Amino acid sequence: AQPHAAKPIAAPMRDLKWGKLNFLHTTDTHGWHAGHLQEPQYSADWGDYVSFAEHMRKKADDRGVDLLLVDTGDRVEGNGLYDASDPKGQYYYDIYREQDVDIICTGNHELYIASTADREHKYTVPNFKSKYIASNLDYIDPKSGVKKPMAQRYRKFQTKNQKLDIVAFGFLFDFTGNANNTVVQPVRETIQEEWFQKAMREETDVFVVIGHVGVQMREFKDIFRAIREQNPSTPILFFGGHVHVRDATSYDSRSFAIASGRYMETIGWMSVDGELRKSEDEAALTFHRRYIDNNLYGLHHHSGLNSETFPTEHGRNVTAMIAKARKELELDYTFGCAPKDYWMTRTPYPSENSIYSLLEEEVLPAVAINPKRADVPRLVIANTGAIRFDIFKGAFTRDTTYIISPFLSVLSYIPDVPYPAAKKVIKLLNSAGKIVADAHLENEFLAIPEQLSIKESIIYDTPESSDLFEAGDLQKPLGGKPIRLVEGYTTRDDIGDDGDDAIHSNINFYTVPNCIQAELSLPPEGEPETVDLVFFDFIQPWVLIALRLSGAQYTKEDVQSYIEGTFTELMAGWIAKNWPAKC
């Protein structure tokens, strides 16, 4: 863990079950490779994960079974370790490559900005060579303009100990927001391609499909159906991501799928036991999943080691690389001190502890001002997906600015929009589904990814944060004494409610709207004739369609820059001005 990270915290534990084929899975790490410095249950770092994987590989060797590491993309954007350098990722690519990942693919965040996709192609693809798979992604060479696969389309290999044949694919969901130097082929088209049709007919013991795709999403189900049609009994294992939730399901009795959360909070574990070889008769398989908290105590527990014996030399070196990068990037520089916690989904919106209320009532009114139009009435719309994490009471650092808002979002506007049309926009953006059926603009892409999976608030009857836990059969830390549970994941997936490795008390989840709106400089009485419609540039396509539906025709030529600077910079400036400098 990093030098100033919160000390790890004990929790009652569920053990891992080993099978013949075992996996460790990361997804949507979004640059959090230093771990969560303020949260003890997730404060291990990428160096600790390197140590953990080395110990677990040794255990696999000792048992004569196999362990593979998988990563399903969105490794970038979301934390100062990636975002604070210019160019971005100056330290991250070298840190990330220290983990020996066996199967890796691309997420949408590697593709939003052309320079990010260029760096993915220049660094991560060659860093992982034959392990990087791009089944439905092409890259356009900036010099020649030639389109070619981002990496190989699939991978066939044998496992180390049992020599099991594996055919692996690496997909991205049908993403359409990529920069123009990449091409994402819709999954339904890819599975018709000749290469895929041949690959799924390869003789193999197991198919492994990794993807930056939620395990409940149509794309994975289509791939499953295509492979299963040709291979009635071959095990098919899916590793998904994108939705930022812990989730698992099985599409039939010989398939299994896991998604392993977000932000280095979770290391997923999947194991398969039973007869895996293709030549044997079909016998029942058993699948097991665990969501391992990225908590050093847990990693010690699962590897059977302690703080002395756990860190490997390699792991320590990676931890030191991260610490050096954080120092050089001045990520601990403090803009101000948050007076209390502000939550994305732990409290209702609107409420005094909602980060969206803070934005709507305090930050946007103060920063969304164009000096030349300061008195012009305006509606300022932000998509809730632009905010990526909670604010904790205490130091708000350079790192925090990227954690809260990593995007290069700027404020755009259309001047003098008739108010009757402008006021309808927020309602349309917050309605379910697509605002125009054929525009491929799902409104849910405006909100936080978790809401792709969680459609309704989850409110527990009794908050159990003060519960004392008597562990029963479970592994008890601290010599078996009852302990106070820490708030954290209490996952319920299609397999049951026993997936989390650590037992936590519940956290409420209140769903939030797709967008929020600050109404500024409106007349005290009556309605203005026109307003400036100000919005985060990311949501421009949705805003233009919503205006059209409201009877006001505008095109992208009508959109102008409202104010200099990214939202991230504006927010940091507001904090420096409004929150005390010392904590």
Ligand SMILES: O=c1ccn([C@@H]2O[C@H](COP(=O)(O)O)[C@@H](O)[C@H]2O)c(=O)[nH]1
């Ligand atoms: O410039 C941007 C890019 C993305 N968003 C929001 O993020 C989600 C996607 O996040 P994932 O981590 O890929 O799931 C997208 O739906 C937007 O809500 C943004 O606001 N600005």
